[in-house]
Amino acid sequence: MKTTITEVGNYVEQKVTIGAWLANKRSSGKIAFLQLRDGTGFIQGVVVKAEVGEEIFQQAKNLTQESSIYVTGIVRKDDRAPSGYELSVNGLEIIHEATEYPITPKEHGTEFLMDHRHLWLRSKRQHAIMKVRNEIIRATYEFFNDNGFVKVDPPILTGSSAEGTTNLFHTKYFEEDAYLSQSGQLYMEAAAMALGKVFSFGPTFRAEKSKTRRHLIEFWMIEPEMAFMDHEESLVVQESYVSYVVQSVLTNCKLELKALERDTSKLEQVQAPFPRISYDDAIEFLKEEGHEIEWGEDFGAPHETAIAEKYDKPVFITNYPKDIKAFYMKPHPTRDDVVLCADLIAPEGYGEIIGGSQRIDDEELLKQRYAEHNLSEDAYRWYLDLRKYGSVPHSGFGLGLERTVGWICGTEHVRETIPFPRLLNRLYP
Structure with a gap:
């Protein structure tokens, strides 16, 4: 047999x-x-x-x-x-019969292993990480399909930026300028106006010259978008989704987690609801802990880690200052200096795994944001149309797959969480 x-x-x-x-x-x-x-x-x-x-x-x-x-x-x-x-x-x-296989049971340096990534994937540890990654993807489809979401595939080639940044990969699209997508979110908002609740899963690209253990140049994002849903309702979806994925891995990847020597007791605590802390309170907490940070500054890895260590499960940091967040985020109803948004910070120092917000649904306010961020009304006219023709409250979020894999597997560097990582100085193999 x-x-x-x-x-x-x-x-x-x-x-x-x-x-x-x-x-x-x-x-x-x-x-x-x-x-x-x-x-x-x-x-x-x-x-x-x-x-x-x-x-x-x-x-x-x-x-x-x-x-x-x-x-x-x-x-x-x-x-x-x-x-x-x-x-x-x-x-x-x-x-x-294989001869002189380059990756032997002895210790090898990281650069050597990365040069032989096509073979390194065969090792027991890398095999386990890829199996966990696959289970996260499988559970993602199951969760969203079971909860009435429709999968929609946004374009990878775009004519504009989702977040208005300069960290884009430029290419020529015949006679026009085009960019590799850094997020499918804006297109998912259009899809939500047609289909109600949608999600995408695909590659995104950030031309950030970063070498940290949390950053990749090419990574995969799960991006749900939901019509008729406010920020608080979105947070419930987020914590339910993350809990579902973690528990699915615990159930279906026991051998892999054992091979990775992962302390699963910490993952077993990942059950909704998750704690929440406002940006205001987070700043005060960090100051009390001796961090030099002022209101209006974004959090770096040490700040996120310090906040995460207060809790035994992922934590939402809510209501960031408007000036450090994307143009499309809806203002807080009682404050004009913060927006209705949240980042989900994973425990154990793995940083932000989700960024989400309620989106602006008012046409005039969005026009105002275009002006403030120097965005071309011609390039974003279609996005404004979503507010002209039957605008509704809507919210969404994006989960970075590789950071999530890294957290669940307990890896030291995000480069091990994707089959063939693209890093600042690595395009091979």
């Missing part, structure tokens, strides 16, 4: 064949232990010389790292194994 490593539990004490690669091996004079992987998981194959004969045993002993094989054997239950099973091998067929 041909099967995969994750399915071997269905064939205990039965003979199976698995297509696999050799991740590692060790052997004594009479037994060889093969660490096998097939993309779905990892399992140990045990080759006993007395049971298989000289020829197969020598084949097993001489196998090189990352050689591809078909391995046949009996599935045995083994509570000591991470997966709960091992394979008593009685047959081997070599598909391709």
